[in-house]
Amino acid sequence: MSLIVQKYGGSSVANPDLIKNVARRVIEGYEEGNQMVVVVSAMGDTTDHLIELMGNITDDPDPREVDMLLTTGEQVSIALLTMAIHSLGYPAISLTGSQMKIKTNEKHNQAMITDVDTTRLRKELAENKIVIVAGFQGINDNQDFTTLGRGGSDTTTVAVAAAMNANRCEIYSDVDGVYTADPRVVSDASKLDSISYEEMLELANLGANVLHPRAVELANNYNLELYIASSFNKTVGTIVRGDEKMEGKKNVVGAASDLGEIKITVERVPDEPGIAGKMFKALADAGVNVDMIIQNLQRDELNDITFTINQEQEKLAVKVLNKIKEKLKFDNYTIDQDVAKISIVGAGMQSTPGIAARMFTSFGENDINIEMITTSEIKISCLIKKEEADKALNVLHKEFQLDQINN
Amino acid sequence: MSLIVQKYGGSSVANPDLIKNVARRVIEGYEEGNQMVVVVSAMGDTTDHLIELMGNITDDPDPREVDMLLTTGEQVSIALLTMAIHSLGYPAISLTGSQMKIKTNEKHNQAMITDVDTTRLRKELAENKIVIVAGFQGINDNQDFTTLGRGGSDTTTVAVAAAMNANRCEIYSDVDGVYTADPRVVSDASKLDSISYEEMLELANLGANVLHPRAVELANNYNLELYIASSFNKTVGTIVRGDEKMEGKKNVVGAASDLGEIKITVERVPDEPGIAGKMFKALADAGVNVDMIIQNLQRDELNDITFTINQEQEKLAVKVLNKIKEKLKFDNYTIDQDVAKISIVGAGMQSTPGIAARMFTSFGENDINIEMITTSEIKISCLIKKEEADKALNVLHKEFQLDQINN
Numbered sequence: 116m117s118l119i120v121q122k123y124g125g126s127s128v129a130n131p132d133l134i135k136n137v138a139r140r141v142i143e144g145y146e147e148g149n150q151m152v153v154v155v156s157a158m159g160d161t162t163d164h165l166i167e168l169m170g171n172i173t174d175d176p177d178p179r180e181v182d183m184l185l186t187t188g189e190q191v192s193i194a195l196l197t198m199a200i201h202s203l204g205y206p207a208i209s210l211t212g213s214q215m216k217i218k219t220n221e222k223h224n225q226a227m228i229t230d231v232d233t234t235r236l237r238k239e240l241a242e243n244k245i246v247i248v249a250g251f252q253g254i255n256d257n258q259d260f261t262t263l264g265r266g267g268s269d270t271t272t273v274a275v276a277a278a279m280n281a282n283r284c285e286i287y288s289d290v291d292g293v294y295t296a297d298p299r300v301v302s303d304a305s306k307l308d309s310i311s312y313e314e315m316l317e318l319a320n321l322g323a324n325v326l327h328p329r330a331v332e333l334a335n336n337y338n339l340e341l342y343i344a345s346s347f348n349k350t351v352g353t354i355v356r357g358d359e360k361m362e363g364k365k366n367v368v369g370a371a372s373d374l375g376e377i378k379i380t381v382e383r384v385p386d387e388p389g390i391a392g393k394m395f396k397a398l399a400d401a402g403v404n405v406d407m408i409i410q411n412l413q414r415d416e417l418n419d420i421t422f423t424i425n426q427e428q429e430k431l432a433v434k435v436l437n438k439i440k441e442k443l444k445f446d447n448y449t450i451d452q453d454v455a456k457i458s459i460v461g462a463g464m465q466s467t468p469g470i471a472a473r474m475f476t477s478f479g480e481n482d483i484n485i486e487m488i489t490t491s492e493i494k495i496s497c498l499i500k501k502e503e504a505d506k507a508l509n510v511l512h513k514e515f516q517l518d519q520i521n522n
Numbered sequence: 523m524s525l526i527v528q529k530y531g532g533s534s535v536a537n538p539d540l541i542k543n544v545a546r547r548v549i550e551g552y553e554e555g556n557q558m559v560v561v562v563s564a565m566g567d568t569t570d571h572l573i574e575l576m577g578n579i580t581d582d583p584d585p586r587e588v589d590m591l592l593t594t595g596e597q598v599s600i601a602l603l604t605m606a607i608h609s610l611g612y613p614a615i616s617l618t619g620s621q622m623k624i625k626t627n628e629k630h631n632q633a634m635i636t637d638v639d640t641t642r643l644r645k646e647l648a649e650n651k652i653v654i655v656a657g658f659q660g661i662n663d664n665q666d667f668t669t670l671g672r673g674g675s676d677t678t679t680v681a682v683a684a685a686m687n688a689n690r691c692e693i694y695s696d697v698d699g700v701y702t703a704d705p706r707v708v709s710d711a712s713k714l715d716s717i718s719y720e721e722m723l724e725l726a727n728l729g730a731n732v733l734h735p736r737a738v739e740l741a742n743n744y745n746l747e748l749y750i751a752s753s754f755n756k757t758v759g760t761i762v763r764g765d766e767k768m769e770g771k772k773n774v775v776g777a778a779s780d781l782g783e784i785k786i787t788v789e790r791v792p793d794e795p796g797i798a799g800k801m802f803k804a805l806a807d808a809g810v811n812v813d814m815i816i817q818n819l820q821r822d823e824l825n826d827i828t829f830t831i832n833q834e835q836e837k838l839a840v841k842v843l844n845k846i847k848e849k850l851k852f853d854n855y856t857i858d859q860d861v862a863k864i865s866i867v868g869a870g871m872q873s874t875p876g877i878a879a880r881m882f883t884s885f886g887e888n889d890i891n892i893e894m895i896t897t898s899e900i901k902i903s904c905l906i907k908k909e910e911a912d913k914a915l916n917v918l919h920k921e922f923q924l925d926q927i928n929n
Contacts, residue, residue: 131578165598171538172602173609180608183616184601187594191572194591195579201587202580209590213620214665235665258621258642 117282118240119144122154122250122272124288127346128192129159131199137346138199140287141245145205149282150240152275154250155196156268157188178223179259182252186212186260189249189268197247207245210235212252212260217271219253219261226253226261228270231278248275266327273330277337284334284341290325291345292353293318295517296370300505303518307368308351311358314368317460317494321371331355358462366470367461367515372504376406376423378454378486379432383417383446390443391420401435403428407456407489407498417446421487423498426452454486455504458496459511465492477514483507524689525647526551529561529657529679531695534753535599536566538606544753545606547694548652552612557647559686561657561679562603564595585630586666589659593619593667596656596675604654614652617642619659619667624678626660626668633660633668635677638685655682673734680737684744691741691748697732698752699760700725702924703777707912710925714775715758718765721775724867724901728778738762765869773877774868774922779911783813783830785861785893786839790824790853797850798827808842810835814863814896814905824853828894830905833859861893862911865903866918872899884921890914 123137145151165184169176193209200207216232239246250268253261263270276284292306312335319328325343334341344352384390407423424432436448464470474495487498530544552558572591576583600616607614623639646653657675660668670677683691699713719742726735732750741748751759791797814830831839843855871877894905
């Protein structure tokens with residue numbers, strides 16, 4: 116008997132009909148003789164609705180109370196999915212994060228899972244029940260409800276699968292797998308049969324919403340194979356796993372554009388040792404995540420330092436820069452919102468020379484101007500003008516023949 | 523320092539503005555130097571919305587999952603009320619039934635409170651926090667969420683107040699006290715300054731929605747004085763307490779009509795010992811609550827047995843009667859939905875002869891035909907035609923001068 120852990124995202128349980136659809140899919144697995152553990156998110160826009168309600172009360176809610184509020188979302192969906200399974204004549208039981216004892220640290224709204232106590236889960240499985248688990252939520256040592264932040268249900272799913280040493284871990288949503296690029300932008304984007312944890316992690320960080328980076332990391336830590344597919348059809352999805360092949364890794368498996376960053380240029384910083392360090396330390400201390408960085412020595416021993424951050428942190432960064440401006444003796448800073456980060460990802464690129472050159476050349480041939488570049492072992496990113504993002508993605512997709520990726 | 527336990531019903535927290543209103547009222551009590559524990563119900567029609575959602579999934583939901591679903595309602599309102607108090611600059615924390623350890627028996631949907639563990643509550647109060655508690659819900663020994671059934675939040679409130687030995691227990695809703703009759707029917711109905719537990723219990727059982735009978739019983743058991751008032755204004759409400767006066771109890775403190783009963787007449791039942799007993803046992807075993815009963819010996823040693831039940835149990839009763847019809851050898855039964863039960867309540871009536879006579883006479887003088895009568899020590903009820911209910915209520919109100927009740 117296999118143990119399968121499945122996850123269904125919010126759009127997969129957005130209304131009673133979809134919940135019944137999920138119930139039937141879960142029952143199929145059960146009928147095949149598997150033990151089924153199913154993690155669900157809040158229905159469709161429930162969380163948005165709760166946040167709106169909260170917005171009518173306060174602009175500055177206590178994180179503990181936010182979690183008290185938001186954890187109701189999954190509690191509704193687990194109850195309804197369990198009822199739907201019952202109504203089809205199968206045994207099932209729902210468990211909240213607190214009942215499942217998904218233990219987390221104290222950090223409300225962004226809690227980290229510290230332990231999963233599987234006692235109750237094993238008891239219910241031993242009674243041949245399908246167990247429906249609330250994603251996104253846990254409980255801390257005070258018995259207070261916590262939530263895991265973005266992508267929390269993915270993380271719950273992988274954590275439960277790891278704790279149970281599950282035979283399969285399947286993530287179902289409205290996306291039917293991992294694509295070489297966003298199919299809404301690149302018309303011949305192709306779905307990958309498989310992808311490595313590292314590649315998936317880079318793509319996930321770049322905003323491919325199919326799977327949260329935290330969940331990928333956790334799966335990697337436990338070497339847990341994930342299957343990503345759609346809850347709306349039976350199309351074969353994408354497997355995420357450790358790369359078994361030492362050789363023959365693909366150079367480039369995907370291209371992605373991230374429109375959520377802004378570029379900040381700090382002008383005429385004195386060229387003294389440690390100045391850049393002080394600036395980035397001040398930003399980091401305030402919680403600003405800096406992504407790309409370049410530094411240009413200009414005239415008169417003065418540097419321009421340019422970096423990118425997520426646009427959501429603009430206000431925070433501005434506050435920090437205004438505070439340190441005098442101390443660090445820089446002239447001014449400018450903010451450019453008209454940028455897009457275009458990246459290619461592939462575990463094979465580290466052993467294949469010339470990938471970066473091909474990327475830059477293809478941009479040049481298409482009159483796409485590159486403003487910044489960063490590289491990692493399996494990723495190359497360029498910052499370009501926002502309006503060229505879609506074009507750039509198509510250029511790269513063609514250059515690296517991503518439409519033929521599975522051949 | 524006094525400890526005040528307050529309850530705000532669903533209509534008192536139906537939207538963000540009303541929640542803010544409740545927050546201000548709670549803070550007033552806190553500012554006066556009191557420790558504040560506040561029990562809240564689900565917002566307005568939240569529960570109805572959840573039940574509707576459930577209805578799209580199944581007609582026969584598992585009671586455990588119903589509780590899993592419904593307990594989210596209060597969880598939302600406690601989080602929002604706590605945020606509203608925070609936003610006004612005061613310390614507060616919300617606790618669910620499970621965090622409060624409102625322990626109940628196993629009976630989902632209609633659980634009985636077995637114990638209230640006040641450890642967490644005392645800890646939070648000791649930190650000078652206003653504590654916001656989810657009404658209606660508890661937790662059983664399996665760590666599963668339970669709900670207390672109708673009037674559950676009232677029961678939670680009284681249970682918490684009793685467990686904490688509170689100085690005051692205040693029930694706020696959209697009703698500003700206990701009236702001598704429904705003010706929508708009797709225009710000069712007057713609000714009672716005070717009422718005894720026994721009288722309140724009878725009125726509550728008769729459908730005065732101001733306070734649930736279970737809560738009244740519990741308050742009586744702990745001799746806990748209750749204050750019933752409106753959350754929408756500062757009008758003085760009604761005190762519910764043990765009757766201190768041995769003498770001078772009022773004959774009649776209120777009149778009520780209950781339109782929710784139906785009359786069933788089982789015709790031509792053989793006049794053998796134990797037949798009626800068998801019939802009512804079969805009904806009771808199926809969970810049908812029988813209210814009024816009369817039995818008329820007819821001709822040929824055959825009886826007609828007439829009784830009333832709540833209209834919600836009609837289907838259930840019909841099922842039982844059809845099953846036992848042959849065994850008990852009765853001819854037929856008829857169901858009359860066109861009935862109303864009109865009652866007068868007063869602790870003093872047991873020591874005052876002639877109250878029943880005045881009731882019947884005043885009905886006779888007003889051409890109101892009485893179909894059935896039952897009496898208890900502090901209540902007399904008559905079954906009449908439904909369309910005469912409002913008239914009958916006004917007749918009684920005048921007869922017993924209930925508009926001058928507090929004089």
